[in-house]
Amino acid sequence: MQIELTINDKxxxxxxxxxxxxADTLRSHGFLSVKKACDTSCCGLCTxxxxxxxxxxxxxxxxxAHGKKITTIEGLPKEAEEFAQILxxxxxxxxxxxxxxxxxSVLAMKNELVNPTEEEIIHYLTGNxxxxxxxxxxxxxxxxxxxxA
Amino acid sequence: MENxxxxxxxxxxxxxxxxxxVYTEDLAMPNAxxxxxxxxxxxxAKITSIDISKAESLEGVECILTFKDVPNARFTLAGQxxxxxxxxxxxxxxxxxxxxxxxxxxxxxxxxxxxLLAMKRIKVEYEVMEPVLDFEQAVGHPxxxxxxxxxxxxxxxxxxxxxxxxxSSHEEVGDVDEEFKRCxxxxxxxxxxxAQAHTMMETYRAFTYLDHxxxxxxxxxxxxxxxxxxxxxxxxxxxASKIRVIKPRIGGGFGGKQTGAGDVFAGLVTLKTGKxxxxxxxxxxxxxATTSRHxxxxxxxxxxxxxxxxxxIDMQVLSDTGxxxxxxxxxxxxxxHYTLPLYNKTRAVRFDGKAVYTNKMPAGAFRGYGATQGxxxxxxxxxxxxxxxxxxxxxxxLKNISKVGETxxxxxxxxxxxxxxDRCIAKGKExxxxxxxxxxxxxxxxxxxxxxxxxxxxxxxxxxIGTASxxxxxxxxxxxxxxxxATDMGTGCDTILSQMAAEILEVPMEKIIVHAGDTDTSxxxxxxxxxxxxxxxxxxxxxxxxxLKNKILAQSAAxxxxxxxxxxxxxxxxRTLSGDQEISFAKLAELTILGTGKLxxxxxxTQGCEVSPPPYIAGFAEVEVxxxxxxxDLIDYVAVIDCGTVINPNLARIQAEGxxxxxxxxxxxxxxxxxxxxxxxxxxFMQYKIPSRKDVGKVRIAFEESYEPTGPFGAKSxxxxxxxxxxxxxxxxxxNAVGVRENHLPITPEKVFxxxxxx
Ligand code: FES
Ligand code: FES
Numbered sequence: 026m027q028i029e030l031t032i033n034d035k036x037x038x039x040x041x042x043x044x045x046x047x048a049d050t051l052r053s054h055g056f057l058s059v060k061k062a063c064d065t066s067c068c069g070l071c072t073x074x075x076x077x078x079x080x081x082x083x084x085x086x087x088x089x090a091h092g093k094k095i096t097t098i099e100g101l102p103k104e105a106e107e108f109a110q111i112l113x114x115x116x117x118x119x120x121x122x123x124x125x126x127x128x129x130s131v132l133a134m135k136n137e138l139v140n141p142t143e144e145e146i147i148h149y150l151t152g153n154x155x156x157x158x159x160x161x162x163x164x165x166x167x168x169x170x171x172x173x174a
Numbered sequence: 175m176e177n178x179x180x181x182x183x184x185x186x187x188x189x190x191x192x193x194x195x196v197y198t199e200d201l202a203m204p205n206a207x208x209x210x211x212x213x214x215x216x217x218x219a220k221i222t223s224i225d226i227s228k229a230e231s232l233e234g235v236e237c238i239l240t241f242k243d244v245p246n247a248r249f250t251l252a253g254q255x256x257x258x259x260x261x262x263x264x265x266x267x268x269x270x271x272x273x274x275x276x277x278x279x280x281x282x283x284x285x286x287x288x289x290l291l292a293m294k295r296i297k298v299e300y301e302v303m304e305p306v307l308d309f310e311q312a313v314g315h316p317x318x319x320x321x322x323x324x325x326x327x328x329x330x331x332x333x334x335x336x337x338x339x340x341x342s343s344h345e346e347v348g349d350v351d352e353e354f355k356r357c358x359x360x361x362x363x364x365x366x367x368x369a370q371a372h373t374m375m376e377t378y379r380a381f382t383y384l385d386h387x388x389x390x391x392x393x394x395x396x397x398x399x400x401x402x403x404x405x406x407x408x409x410x411x412x413x414a415s416k417i418r419v420i421k422p423r424i425g426g427g428f429g430g431k432q433t434g435a436g437d438v439f440a441g442l443v444t445l446k447t448g449k450x451x452x453x454x455x456x457x458x459x460x461x462x463a464t465t466s467r468h469x470x471x472x473x474x475x476x477x478x479x480x481x482x483x484x485x486x487i488d489m490q491v492l493s494d495t496g497x498x499x500x501x502x503x504x505x506x507x508x509x510x511h512y513t514l515p516l517y518n519k520t521r522a523v524r525f526d527g528k529a530v531y532t533n534k535m536p537a538g539a540f541r542g543y544g545a546t547q548g549x550x551x552x553x554x555x556x557x558x559x560x561x562x563x564x565x566x567x568x569x570x571x572l573k574n575i576s577k578v579g580e581t582x583x584x585x586x587x588x589x590x591x592x593x594x595x596d597r598c599i600a601k602g603k604e605x606x607x608x609x610x611x612x613x614x615x616x617x618x619x620x621x622x623x624x625x626x627x628x629x630x631x632x633x634x635x636x637x638x639i640g641t642a643s644x645x646x647x648x649x650x651x652x653x654x655x656x657x658x659x660a661t662d663m664g665t666g667c668d669t670i671l672s673q674m675a676a677e678i679l680e681v682p683m684e685k686i687i688v689h690a691g692d693t694d695t696s697x698x699x700x701x702x703x704x705x706x707x708x709x710x711x712x713x714x715x716x717x718x719x720x721x722l723k724n725k726i727l728a729q730s731a732a733x734x735x736x737x738x739x740x741x742x743x744x745x746x747x748x749r750t751l752s753g754d755q756e757i758s759f760a761k762l763a764e765l766t767i768l769g770t771g772k773l774x775x776x777x778x779x780t781q782g783c784e785v786s787p788p789p790y791i792a793g794f795a796e797v798e799v800x801x802x803x804x805x806x807d808l809i810d811y812v813a814v815i816d817c818g819t820v821i822n823p824n825l826a827r828i829q830a831e832g833x834x835x836x837x838x839x840x841x842x843x844x845x846x847x848x849x850x851x852x853x854x855x856x857x858x859f860m861q862y863k864i865p866s867r868k869d870v871g872k873v874r875i876a877f878e879e880s881y882e883p884t885g886p887f888g889a890k891s892x893x894x895x896x897x898x899x900x901x902x903x904x905x906x907x908x909x910n911a912v913g914v915r916e917n918h919l920p921i922t923p924e925k926v927f928x929x930x931x932x933x
Binding site: 113156 | 181183184186187188189190191192193194195197200372373374375376377423424425426428456457458663664665666822824825827828829831832833834835836858859860864865866867868870872873
């Protein structure tokens with residue numbers, strides 16, 4: 026099936042199978058920032074935006090992206106880099122495998138929540154797992170980023 | 175110091191954070207065959223027939239391989255220095271399958287769908303045998319997990335395969351039984367630390383192809399490229415010279431990737447077909463068909479005199495190595511090696527252990543490597559002892575720990591070169607608020623808060639075995655290339671090793687290019703495990719940089735026409751002490767490299783380690799327990815660390831926070847479980863819960879630096895020691911809160927609840 030969508034502000038027409046998931050479609054078109062770490066919608070590594078809202082691309086059929094605006098970290102070089110700089114200044118990108126999905130969630134959170142408390146931050150990001158860092162460094166980076174340190 | 179001791183950001187940090195294509199899968203050729211594995215549904219069975227005809231005939235299937243198609247040489251997947259202590263007990267595919275998930279057939283096809291369809295069409299018949307599922311019943315079980323004649327070991331590890339004993343270990347100094355009789359207080363208990371899954375976010379994967387010279391290239395998400403090369407050579411029965419292993423960025427390892435996984439399967443497919451092949455273990459396979467931490471039973475008995483000096487320790491260990499013996503003897507040995515030297519007022523010490531085969535997923539290397547299990551058992555018993563003696567748990571430690579310049583009973587002659595453990599304990603007490611909080615406080619609504627503590631040690635490298643080489647060149651353009659075999663797995667060693675080189679060469683970090691983890695170009699390094707990188711590889715880098723520095727000084731002096739002692743480094747140049755002449759590195763490079771009769775300046779060094787200096791941690795937990803439900807909330811965790819000199823504080827802190835979180839997972843949440851037929855019941859993140867950011871509470875790290883005389887810039891290791899304190903410290907805090915001493919990890923609310931009912 027052919028779908029038409031906007032990927033990082035560029036209109037594209039892609040051929041996809043009925044049972045194909047968006048994460049795989051994105052990777053097969055070279056958006057290799059999209060990582061996968063589970064088959065059960067538990068890890069958050071595949072987080073991208075659909076019409077500006079973060080979602081798990083491993084769990085959405087590519088067909089459902091028809092007519093939508095999809096954003097990956099490749100499409101937000103400036104915004105993502107601003108936060109990535111802070112994250113890496115904390116050393117909180119250890120293996121980095123979880124980082125792109127995590128950053129997409131953090132940027133979405135910044136758009137959605139005004140002056141979030143620590144609890145709200147943690148709650149918002151619970152779906153983004155990280156096995157390396159123990160989360161503390163990520164939290165420090167977020168606080169600096171949001172200016173709530 | 176300009177570089178060492180600074181929180182310099184990782185040289186690859188921005189690339190990995192921004193999702194650049196730098197991991198194994200990103201680098202694979204798009205036309206690579208997809209490799210899938212058909213796995214055994216039985217815990218123990220013999221394949222009586224296997225029919226691949228219906229699968230083979232499918233369009234797009236490239237090859238299907240069964241036990242009939244693989245070389246007949248047993249090997250080990252354990253990534254260890256040669257001669258490996260782990261038994262050679264597996265074939266790439268075997269006619270006997272030894273656990274649910276063991277490999278039955280390799281399928282390679284043009285795409286995943288075709289490979290999976292082909293897998294369904296393979297017909298296998300099994301003669302099912304009675305599995306050994308309970309590791310406490312393994313010795314003397316009527317079923318023998320490894321009956322084969324051709325199983326072999328490189329040296330005596332105490333293997334008795336007819337009894338399902340993979341390895342045994344016994345160490346005894348002094349008369350333990352006599353000494354216990356003399357003790358005023360003797361305590362004893364039995365502990366069951368569980369199998370834990372590594373759950374690195376990037377699952378196991380490898381991509382293989384043949385290069386222009388017909389050599390097998392494996393791009394592998396591994397911690398041990400050189401060991402993978404040797405393993406592939408043995409398993410595939412081809413010369414090691416025909417293999418190159420490249421480690422790109424990897425998405426976490428935690429010891430898991432010190433054991434080979436899919437490399438042999440992809441490699442075999444590439445050899446058989448001549449085509450590139452890619453194998454990616456999905457999460458389910460990663461949970462159920464790789465390795466976990468060794469589940470163990472540990473009996474610990476401690477005796478102390480009236481004043482609280484620990485005089486006798488007896489530790490008896492049974493370790494479940496599962497279907498294959500990867501890391502079985504060494505993990506077993508480390509249970510004692512990385513716990514017993516903590517306390518040296520002892521007069522008698524005994525360690526006795528066995529690792530046993532069962533029909534479950536193999537256990538393997540996991541951050542902590544036996545020390546984690548040993549620490550849980552020993553430290554929990556020390557906490558019991560303190561209570562019996564009516565001593566503060568921190569006091570009994572301060573009284574008994576080994577100090578600088580001292581030796582310990584089981585390691586005669588090995589003097590402790592550095593320790594600030596006493597300061598770590600003092601600092602931790604202060605940070606957690608021990609004096610006010612120990613042991614417990616009621617906080618109302620049936621809730622009680624309490625604190626607990628534990629100490630731990632690990633090694634830095636493996637004494638007399640660990641080695642690393644490093645090379646640094648002055649390039650033609652005046653920059654430097656650092657070649658190392660150390661394996662950055664996110665831990666930041668590419669950065670840390672550059673920091674050390676930059677420090678010695680007195681140049682900015684940007685002048686140093688690191689190239690690492692490629693068996694064709696890297697000097698030999700066993701890989702990143704056994705807490706080796708900073709200490710051993712770092713030692714090699716320091717030596718190599720010093721050698722290069724001396725060569726640069728000598729060569730510059732010769733060019734400037736002065737004696738070597740009359741020149742010094744100055745920025746990116748060497749100048750005379752009088753300051754009237756100088757030569758830039760770029761000019762020096764030009765004069766030493768370009769043209770005839772020249773010799774490029776290179777520093778090269780190999781560092782072996784004769785000792786394995788222990789890093790230390792004092793860990794303190796504060797928990798809140800709900801008396802009605804048994805629910806435990808971790809309120810605060812304080813870890814104060816002695817890793818010698820801290821080379822990069824930010825990276826060390828992240829290592830510590832991450833390791834503590836894994837330890838918290840082990841204490842409270844995580845457990846690999848099997849059903850009654852031996853099938854893993856926890857093969858996804860739904861059933862196997864790793865801590866989310868809601869589950870770790872607040873973790874606080876502090877460093878109490880010491881100076882290790884044998885370490886680079888005084889550094890010791892940090893990578894593993896951080897995993898060890900949470901299980902005993904949290905368990906202690908829970909006991910102090912509600913009186914439940916739960917020795918089966920993880921300590922779930924159910925167990926606490928039931929424990930309270932029994933009080
Ligand atoms: S891959 Fe794990 S949630 Fe999408
Ligand atoms: S940094 Fe490795 S999983 Fe988060």
